Amino acid sequence: MGEQESMEELFSTNENELYGEELTAKQKRIVEAAIQMFSEKGYSSSSTSEIAKRANVAEGTIFRHYKTKKELLLAIVTPVMSNLLAPFIIRDLDKVLSQNYQCYEDFLTAIVKNRQVFIEKHLSIVKILLQEIPFHDELRSQFIDRIGKEVYTRLEAIVIHFQEKGKLVEMPTQSAVRLTATTIGGFLLTRYILLPNNDWNDEEELKTTIHFIMNGMKA
Amino acid sequence: MGEQESMEELFSTNENELYGEELTAKQKRIVEAAIQMFSEKGYSSSSTSEIAKRANVAEGTIFRHYKTKKELLLAIVTPVMSNLLAPFIIRDLDKVLSQNYQCYEDFLTAIVKNRQVFIEKHLSIVKILLQEIPFHDELRSQFIDRIGKEVYTRLEAIVIHFQEKGKLVEMPTQSAVRLTATTIGGFLLTRYILLPNNDWNDEEELKTTIHFIMNGMKA
Amino acid sequence: MGEQESMEELFSTNENELYGEELTAKQKRIVEAAIQMFSEKGYSSSSTSEIAKRANVAEGTIFRHYKTKKELLLAIVTPVMSNLLAPFIIRDLDKVLSQNYQCYEDFLTAIVKNRQVFIEKHLSIVKILLQEIPFHDELRSQFIDRIGKEVYTRLEAIVIHFQEKGKLVEMPTQSAVRLTATTIGGFLLTRYILLPNNDWNDEEELKTTIHFIMNGMKA
Amino acid sequence: MGEQESMEELFSTNENELYGEELTAKQKRIVEAAIQMFSEKGYSSSSTSEIAKRANVAEGTIFRHYKTKKELLLAIVTPVMSNLLAPFIIRDLDKVLSQNYQCYEDFLTAIVKNRQVFIEKHLSIVKILLQEIPFHDELRSQFIDRIGKEVYTRLEAIVIHFQEKGKLVEMPTQSAVRLTATTIGGFLLTRYILLPNNDWNDEEELKTTIHFIMNGMKA
């Protein structure tokens, strides 16, 4: 109970502050219009003129706040990217590791649930991020170098932890990490991007997915 | 043994014939230049004038062969899409099902290996396909309706087959299918799109992945 | 005398307001350049890029004010079309009819003089209008349905009026109208379009033309 | 009677020979397709590629027979232009003049009827000619200098002839010519170009028109 709570806390992100209070009303409208357009038609097929129209703002106003169209993209996408995998980067992650086996399942469950809330809230932006990562070096390097690697390191630590306890099959750590990550990632991708229109029983589905991972990694 | 061979045959695609012999030399150069550009900068950030330049062809020549830029995209991407998941659509898939447990692993192994060859050969196009599916209704509906659903039906048949034999945990069929599909899909995505620069031991990795699925789905 | 004056008033058009005051300086230059080009080389042989050059304006500027090249054409041509035959549509035309025979000649004289002033002022545009009517449904239907038919009705009323007074030969009304209209129209066409370079004695020519009509329609 | 006949002969044009026998089957199809397109959408909005398509001929074939698109236009339009006013240029026109007053009406009637047949046969080409004359110096100068002036001279001779006989009002010859020419021209223009869809009683209408001219020119 107390554990649950503390974990929830652990991974919580104050989403209200993705973009700070410093955004003016017009800026907010610009950002919202841009998110809408970018996710609908893609970044490079969206025109600043239509963004301005949807935001009910003069075209020049966009460029007062964001020097270029690309800067607007980055302003939208980087905070989400930073926060998306934030829970894995938290310092006291280690504490979690010191807990017992059941808690590993709980840990996975909690983290996935938490990320689902986050993704649901920022689904459009997540889509934009996935779309644009391949074409913008800043995004890609930030994602891979800063975020991907950190997450990998954390997950590696977890896996080693459980492998040492003899609870996980002897497989290359890298594979174990990848299997966990891609299973969860695959689930989230399917759930929110590929087949969002299926009628998902989220509770059930999550349980199954975690079970599948645990089973798969067992000896 | 003989089985292996026949299966290999079963799933083989004559990649040389993705685009028939009917392509002229210039057409080939156009298609190649377009593939290069689309995968580098994305479809809508690629200009027909630069494609022409790279193909060493007059811009008008592109439009003699493809009425529009979009038609060029589709000409590149649809054959790959059709063939990508073709092995799952083969009629005598059912025969495979009548075989024993070990053969299921073999079946998965064979199919993944085969798809790896295909993907490696057409990696750029696969990337383009993934990028553009969200923005082109023709692509999306073709992918989901015609291909996705067929594959799902086949995989469902396989899963039910093994569930009936009592070899698979009692989980919702849909989940079982999704877990298999997303695990393999997740592996391929990671292997070729997200982290292609890792130094992968493909043989080992595949074995682990299959094992993981089999384990995960066991009771 | 006083009558003459009031009639002159009756048919006067404030040509200064063909295009309202709302046109900016650049817009005026665009419109003028377009009129020049369209009348010189025809609408579809005039390029927006050369119009821009002649107007000393960036090409994009044209499209800020007129969504398409065709919209530019219509913006130029429709006000002239509306005003060209406007005098025939005036409500109190009937009053004119209640006057005596001499006044009919005066009426024709006044109307033709008035239209000559208008045509001289907008000659280029009238040429464009005549050229483009066959190829633009909006123009043709507007000209025939809205304007042509109204004018016809008015002229018909006049002719019937004088036929009832026994002053005109018994001919099919339609023919009488056509003869009047085509005689005047033929004169204007010859005067301004076909042989504008003849040295015309306008005063004399008009008198002769009216006399010709009056004579021709007499019993 | 014999007179009538000889006049009919006088003005007859062997329309079959507008374009000589030397046209190959493909050339005929090209010319026909071009006439269709030019009159539908105008010369400069018609593309050689669509003309080729409609003629069921390769695009290159057009340029084998006509060096340029413009040459094709001229090949279509000049024979019609030459023949359109041909009757006025005939040498023995003078003979006609030596005849009496009734014959003048007959003369006008015969000439108009004859030209109606010609126009009906080549209506599309006449339309093209009218459209394109303002934009092609060759056409305009040929029309004005060679044809217009000749016709004018002939008509002038006729008018002077009748004025000398005291049968026509003393008006400037130029005006008299113009009135005749524009009345007939105005009729033909209205009949075939402006309001071809009215249900015309050609016989009646022609009689009225001629009467109108005769009346108008009487003292």
Added chain:
DNA sequence: TATGAATGAGCGTTCATTCAT
């Protein structure tokens, strides 16, 4: 700070014409 008119480079596409087959 916010505007929106103005820009001119660049877009996808069409064009009349050429020429090897």
Added chain:
DNA sequence: CATGAATGAACGCTCATTCAT
């Protein structure tokens, strides 16, 4: 003689960005 692939200039139009107000 006929073809149609190839051309590259020119087309109408859109774009991200600038800047005077």
